[in-house]
Amino acid sequence: MAKNIHSASDRRGFLLSAGTLAASSLATSVATAQTMGASASATASPLGSRKLGTLQVSSIGLGVQNMGRTYQTTVPSRPEMVNIIRRAFDSGVTFFDAAEAYGPHEVERILGEGIAPFRNQVAITSKFGWNIDLQTGQRLPGLISRPDHIKLAVEGMLKRLRTDRIDLLYQHRVDPQVPIEDVAGAIKELIAQGKVLHWGLCEMGPGTLRRAHAELPVSAVQNEYSMLWRGPEKWVLPLCEELGIGFVPWSPLGVGFLTGAIDARTRFADGDIRKIESRFAPENLPRNLALVELLKRWAASKAATPGQIALAWLMARKPWIVPIPGTTQMPHMLENIGAAAVRFTPQEFAELDAAVAAIEIQGARLPDSVLVYSDVEAPLKR
Structure with a gap:
């Protein structure tokens, strides 16, 4: 019988007493943060802080994408999602990642409600670029990054997020019809108005990143990156290091794969993107599980826990990498931030990194219909 991935208890059945021990090293600082309430700040985070350009955030963030709808297509309890956001803050998280396309719109509303008591102590992100109807939130075909649209999109974000500024605003995907200089120009105006503080790009081409940074310094790049997908090591990470840009890996746990929640019998429900990712196909899954065994x-x-090792590996690579694992379950959130307590000696890291590199992952990270939006170069400005 196929494994039921909808079961919360199966999500990380590997959680034994060892996982509790790893997370317990944060227990004292977490308890202290809880007594501090809204007085906590990025500089005092028990998780420690890192910089994305000049933006200071906790060393681990929280991705809230699935708080409107999970990979399994279920709708989580909104009050519990707010509780998770607030408990994350109490535990030292000061970096929360959203987008207008998540929901669409609904996730921004959830995040806005969640952070309301401590808005001034955290950094929040949102993203524009997919063609989302500004009023209804309906997802329409294609991309849109026209300057006039960006400004209107941000107005909607500010209302949904219950705030007067967005700490880090990303272009979600590069619009092949709009020069990146025009996009940067719109962001400059929003920064001058105090509505945006920093900006970034997601899944862009290298030329576009260079042009964007030359026009207006980019604080962060967000791309998929994990032990399961190491593509950014080819040019994204070296370019970020060259330009002084921070890096935020999305899907740092390989859409749950690196937690040990998936095995060779796992099959995915209709609507779950993993069902159409060939790396999780029945013919590839058994071979890719060598990574989980490692x-x-x-x-x-x-x-x-396996997930903590995967997150700690990311953070050990560069001091300007800030993973944003997402979850809709309180125990998983607490487990994820426990990764900040995991340390590797230089020898241990080299050994782990070599072992990961020796495992050849079978299958593509995304369907071709989605991959076509990555590594896109914006047209030249005429």
């Missing part, structure tokens, strides 16, 4: 061995040796 994580389990390291988790046992570090008194951690």
